[in-house]
Structures are given as structure tokens and as C-alpha cells.
Amino acid sequence: MANVLDLRRRIRSVKNTRQITKAMKMVSAAKLRRAQERALQARPYAQMLTSVLESLVRRTDLYNGQTGEIVHPLLVEREEKNVLLLVIAGDKGFAGGFNSNIGKAAQKFFLERAAQGQNIDLEPIGKKAIGFYKKRFPAANYEKTEEHYDNDLSTHYETIRHRGAQIEVAAEHLDLLLRTEFGAVSKVANDIIARYTRAEIDSVYLVYNEFKSVIAQRVVVEKLLPIRKLGTHEITAAEEMTEEQKEAAARSAASEGISVFEPEETVMEQEAKKFGTADVDYIFDTPPEQIFEHLMPRYITTQIFHALLESVAAEHAARMTATDAATKNAGDLIDSLSLTMNRVRQAAITKEIIEIVSGAAAL
Amino acid sequence: MAETTQNTDNNITTGGSGHLQVRLVTPDRVLLDATADAVELPAVGGYLEALYGAAPLLAELGAGEVRLHGGTSNEKKFFVAWGFVEVLPDRITILAETAIIPSEIDKAEAQEEINAGQKMWQEAGDNALQYDQANDLTRQGEEKLASAEGRSL
Numbered sequence: 265m266a267n268v269l270d271l272r273r274r275i276r277s278v279k280n281t282r283q284i285t286k287a288m289k290m291v292s293a294a295k296l297r298r299a300q301e302r303a304l305q306a307r308p309y310a311q312m313l314t315s316v317l318e319s320l321v322r323r324t325d326l327y328n329g330q331t332g333e334i335v336h337p338l339l340v341e342r343e344e345k346n347v348l349l350l351v352i353a354g355d356k357g358f359a360g361g362f363n364s365n366i367g368k369a370a371q372k373f374f375l376e377r378a379a380q381g382q383n384i385d386l387e388p389i390g391k392k393a394i395g396f397y398k399k400r401f402p403a404a405n406y407e408k409t410e411e412h413y414d415n416d417l418s419t420h421y422e423t424i425r426h427r428g429a430q431i432e433v434a435a436e437h438l439d440l441l442l443r444t445e446f447g448a449v450s451k452v453a454n455d456i457i458a459r460y461t462r463a464e465i466d467s468v469y470l471v472y473n474e475f476k477s478v479i480a481q482r483v484v485v486e487k488l489l490p491i492r493k494l495g496t497h498e499i500t501a502a503e504e505m506t507e508e509q510k511e512a513a514a515r516s517a518a519s520e521g522i523s524v525f526e527p528e529e530t531v532m533e534q535e536a537k538k539f540g541t542a543d544v545d546y547i548f549d550t551p552p553e554q555i556f557e558h559l560m561p562r563y564i565t566t567q568i569f570h571a572l573l574e575s576v577a578a579e580h581a582a583r584m585t586a587t588d589a590a591t592k593n594a595g596d597l598i599d600s601l602s603l604t605m606n607r608v609r610q611a612a613i614t615k616e617i618i619e620i621v622s623g624a625a626a627l
Numbered sequence: 628m629a630e631t632t633q634n635t636d637n638n639i640t641t642g643g644s645g646h647l648q649v650r651l652v653t654p655d656r657v658l659l660d661a662t663a664d665a666v667e668l669p670a671v672g673g674y675l676e677a678l679y680g681a682a683p684l685l686a687e688l689g690a691g692e693v694r695l696h697g698g699t700s701n702e703k704k705f706f707v708a709w710g711f712v713e714v715l716p717d718r719i720t721i722l723a724e725t726a727i728i729p730s731e732i733d734k735a736e737a738q739e740e741i742n743a744g745q746k747m748w749q750e751a752g753d754n755a756l757q758y759d760q761a762n763d764l765t766r767q768g769e770e771k772l773a774s775a776e777g778r779s780l
Contacts, residue, residue: 305656312652312722316685316711410752419752446654446724532650532657539720540713542683549670549686558687559711562724569654 268612271605275598282594288358289587293520296478296580302444303475303573304527308536310566314495316540317563320556321494323546338457338560341490342466347377348385348434348456350488352472352571353393354579355441360586362473362579363392369483369503370471378430385434385465387456389572394436404432425464434459441579444572446565453565460489469500472571473578477526478517479510481578488567491560513581516588645679646698648718651705653726659705664697666719668712669770677714684714690763690770692729693721704729706774708767732775740768 351370353363370393374384386401388394405428411420437452459465468489475481482505487498505513514524540546548555646662667676669691677684688710695703710723744765751757 302655306654308657309652309654309722312720316713316722421750421752421754450724532660536652539722540685542713542715544683544715546713547682547684549672549675549684552685555685555687555711558709566654 266604266608268605268609271601271608275601275605278594278597278601282591282598285587285590285594289516289584289591290520292580292584292587293516293522296577296584297522299573299577299580300475300527303570303577304530306570306573308530308532310570311533311536312539313559313563313566315537317494317556317559319541320552320559323552336557336560337461338489338564339491342463344377344382344467346383346385346465347374348387348459348465348468349374350456350468350470350472350568351386351388351393351397352470352575353388353390353396354575355391356579356583357392358586359579359583360589362582362586365483365503366471366473367393367396369485369501373469373471373485373501374431383427384431386431387435387437388433389437390441391438394438397433398436401431401433402429404434440572441576444569444576446569449569449572450562450565453568454561456489457561457564470568470571472575473582474502474571475574475578475581477524478513478522478581479505479524480526481505481513481581486571488564491563494563509585512589513585516585517581519588520584645717647677647679649695649698649700650718650720651693651726652720652722654724658723658726659703661695661700661703662698663695663700663719666696667692667694668714668719668721669693669707670712677719680716681714683716684712686712686714688712688721688723690767692770692774693723693726704774706732706771708771727771729774729777732771734772734775737768737771737775740771741765742768744768 349370351366353366357363370386374386378384385404386397388397405426407424407426409422409424411422413420435452435455440448440452456465456468460468467487470486470488472484472486473481474484483503484497484499485501487500492498517524646664647666649659649661649663649666650657651659665676665678667674668686669688670686671689672686674691675686688707690708691706693705693707693710695701705723705726706729707721707723708725710721710726712719712721741764744761744763744767747757747764748761751761
């Protein structure tokens with residue numbers, strides 16, 4: 265049996281660990297609060313963009329007279345031969361099953377698609393996902409060609425994709441999660457839109473952790489392109505939280521005073537729904553077709569931006585829950601170690617007394 | 628809450644003591660929620676100014692300054708790179724991808740944008756879309772610089 269000194273050392277070490285996990289939990293809770301606030305504040309813009317797009321579709325002639333379809337490259341549906349999957353995971357570990365759940369959902373999706381003979385492009389966001397996929401799949405090979413003609417007066421540039429494997433990593437984005445700026449997300453979105461427009465990819469999906477509140481989260485696969493209906497999230501697969509996870513999340517949220525309910529719609533959000541939809545004849549200072557064309561890429565950007573904000577909130581929530589559980593486990597361990605230590609100490613004392621007593625009796 | 632325009636009959640009362648409710652919304656948050664008597668807007672086709680009671684209008688905004696006058700707006704100015712505006716008789720809502728207070732503009736960054744735009748233009752080859760993007764970027768940088776130096780149109 266271990267001696268008292270060893271046990272005391274272990275208890276001290278576990279106590280230190282508990283201090284660390286406790287601090288991590290508090291930090292995560294603070295970050296979660298901030299992330300939730302950010303996601304909430306970003307809602308009016310997204311809502312307004314959607315409202316005005318819907319309104320434009322309704323009131324203007326964006327349809328092709330012969331086929332009755334809206335003329336826009338992002339609405340074109342093709343047979344899905346090349347599929348792009350954006351995987352949004354976290355930058356750091358220590359967040360319970362957060363990263364692995366996303367990894368599992370992504371894996372399930374792209375292996376299924378690959379089995380159907382479709383080509384898969386992966387585009388991981390966040391250190392964890394990048395590290396994972398880079399080791400397993402080759403990077404996509406792009407070649408930039410230059411063609412000079414008219415005596416070098418004119419140059420034609422083209423990007424050609426050489427596909428070497430069925431599953432490739434098309435691009436990776438490292439710095440999107442830390443600060444999540446719209447401008448940076450916009451670059452990513454425009455790059456994806458360019459690839460979609462030149463038919464390098466036929467559809468775009470997004471795997472991320474949706475976050476409504478601490479207890480209303482799920483890992484979803486969402487279809488981003490082609491757009492079928494504006495203002496809706498087309499979820500193709502979803503992994504809900506288990507009751508156990510919900511309980512653990514609710515417990516840790518309660519200890520930090522974070523509400524488990526979804527924040528209510530603000531006045532601004534309600535007004536955002538009416539943006540560009542008033543029952544009047546608008547004067548169009550810019551032709552509606554042009555407005556529509558320029559709004560569409562922003563709509564895609566907003567969708568990705570939104571997913572990123574939710575994912576960041578979810579990551580902090582997952583870390584908060586995980587570190588809360590760790591703190592609790594450390595407490596349990598300290599209790600059981602203290603008990604053992606007391607027993608060992610008592611046993612030693614008892615032994616000594618017996619020795620003294622039996623020594624005295626032998627005299 | 629002095630008055631509300633009645634939406635049931637489309638009678639738009641012009642003039643009077645009404646103030647415009649102006650909102651400036653960016654992807655990050657609602658940046659401004661104030662009242663004003665007049666708002667100057669950098670539409671893509673040129674600046675336009677909206678007063679209380681203006682006819683409903685939708686317009687795309689290019690790079691330039693949104694300027695508010697009167698009301699509680701405190702004569703605020705914002706540099707807007709790209710945006711979209713809805714003008715209603717009593718309300719103006721501006722969606723802007725970036726909105727910066729002119730005094731907070733990073734001039735070096737603006738100069739970089741001009742340079743990047745020019746470089747993009749040089750390399751556009753026969754890609755018409757890229758020429759447009761290059762021109763947009765250059766103009767954005769130029770407008771930003773102008774706004775920072777207080778010589779915006």
C-alpha cells in the first residue's frame with residue numbers, strides 16, 4: 265500500500281489540475297458569452313440580406329421568359345459529380361467530443377458520396393481539421409496557364425485543375441476562427457463561388473456544429489450550393505445531442521450563469537425581416553438584376569460567416585462542459601484519495617499503538 | 628414616438644417636423660441607430676441625398692461616405708466600401724459590408740488597396756470580370772484615402 269507521503273503528493277497534483285480546469289472553464293464561459301453575443305449581433309445583417317433577396321425575386325423579372333428559371337450561376341443545378349465539403353472544426357483540443365464529432369459526420373458524408381463514385385474536395389477550417397485531413401489526403405493540384413497572343417498584347421490566364429485522387433484537399437483555412445472577420449470569409453466564399461461558376465465543383469456542403477443555445481446544438485451537414493430556396497438552411501444530415509450531453513451542458517452553463525434558452529428575437533431582427541419588402545413600388549436606382557447579382561455572393565458569404573460564428577460558440581460551449589466535467593472528476597478523485605490517505609495514516613497509527621501495547625504486555 | 632406613418636393608405640406626408648430613422652447595419656452588428664433630417668448616400672451611380680418623406684427607393688452603394696445631417700445623428704460620417712440601401716419615407720436602412728469612421732481609416736491600407744487594384748488590372752489579361760474587380764478595388768482604395776483626408780466628394 266502506498267504511504268501517506270505519496271498520497272499527499274498525488275492529492276496536491278490533482279488539486280493543481282483541478283485549479284487549471286476550473287480556470288479553463290471560466291475562460292471558456294467568458295469566451296462563450298462573447299461568441300454568443302457576436303452571433304446574435306450578426307443576425308440583422310443576414311436577415312436583411314435574405315429579405316431583400318426574396319423580395320427582389322418576387323417583384324422583378326429575374327426569370328428567363330422561356331424556361332421560367334432564375335438566371336443566375338449560383339442557382340444552376342448540375343449532376344453532382346464533384347462535391348466540395350467545407351469542414352468547420354476547432355483550433356484547439358480539450359473540448360470533449362467537439363472535433364471528433366465533426367470529423368465523424370464529415371467522414372460519414374464523404375465516404376458515402378465517394379462510394380457513389382463522386383469526387384470529393386475537402387476544405388478544412390480550423391487547425392484540428394487541417395491537421396487531420398492533410399495527413400490522409402493529397403492536396404489538389406492547380407496549374408495556372410498563360411497564353412499570349414496578338415504579339416503579347418493580350419494574355420489569357422486560366423486555372424486548370426489536375427485531379428490525382430478521388431478525395432483531395434482543395435484548400436485550407438487556418439486563421440478564420442480566431443477573429444472571424446467578414447472580409448476574410450468573403451475571400452473564401454468568392455473563391456468557392458468562382459470554382460462553382462466555372463463548373464469545377466457541382467455542389468457545396470458545409471459540416472459544422474450548429475449552435476442555438478448551450479443545450480440546443482447539433483452537428484449538421486448543410487447544402488450551400490446550388491441555392492434551392494433563399495432564407496432556408498437545407499440540412500441533409502444532423503446529429504443531435506444526447507440527453508446525457510444536454511444535462512452535462514446545462515449543469516456547467518448553470519454554474520456559470522449562462523442561459524440555456526435561445527435568445528429571443530430582438531426588435532431589430534423583426535424589423536430586419538421587413539427590409540426591402542415594404543408594400544410600395546420602389547424606385548430602383550440600380551437595376552434590380554444588378555442588385556440581385558451583387559447580393560448573391562454576399563448571401564453565400566453570410567451563410568458561411570454565420571456557420572463560423574455558431575461553430576466558435578459551440579466550441580467554447582463544448583470546452584466549458586468538458587472542463588467542468590474534468591473539474592468535477594478531479595474533485596471526486598481528491599475525495600477518494602483523501603479517504604485512502606486517512607485510512608493509511610490511521611492504519612499506521614493503529615499499528616504503532618498495537619506495537620506499544622504488545623511491547624508493554626511482553627514486559 | 629411622436630408619429631407613425633399609416634401604411635394602410637399609401638399617403639406619404641412630406642415635409643413637416645418628421646425625422647428619418649437611420650440605421651447602419653454591418654455583418655458584425657448594428658453600427659448606428661439614430662435620427663436625421665437628411666442623409667447623403669454614395670450610390671453606385673453617384674451621390675444621392677434623402678430627406679424625410681422621400682419616395683421608396685432601393686439602391687446599391689459604391690465606395691464613398693454616408694453622411695448624416697441633423698436629428699440625433701450628430702453630423703456623423705461613415706466610409707462605406709460596398710453596401711445596399713432601402714429608403715422609405717420615414718426610414719433609411721443601410722446594409723454595408725464595411726463601415727469605418729473616416730478618422731479611423733488606415734491610410735497605408737488604403738494605399739495598398741490602390742496598388743493591389745492596379746496590379747490586378749495589369750494582370751487581368753482578357754478576363755473582363757477581373758478588370759471590373761480591379762477597378763472596384765482601386766476605386767475603393769482611392770475613396771478610402773479621400774475620406775481619410777477629408778476630401779471626399
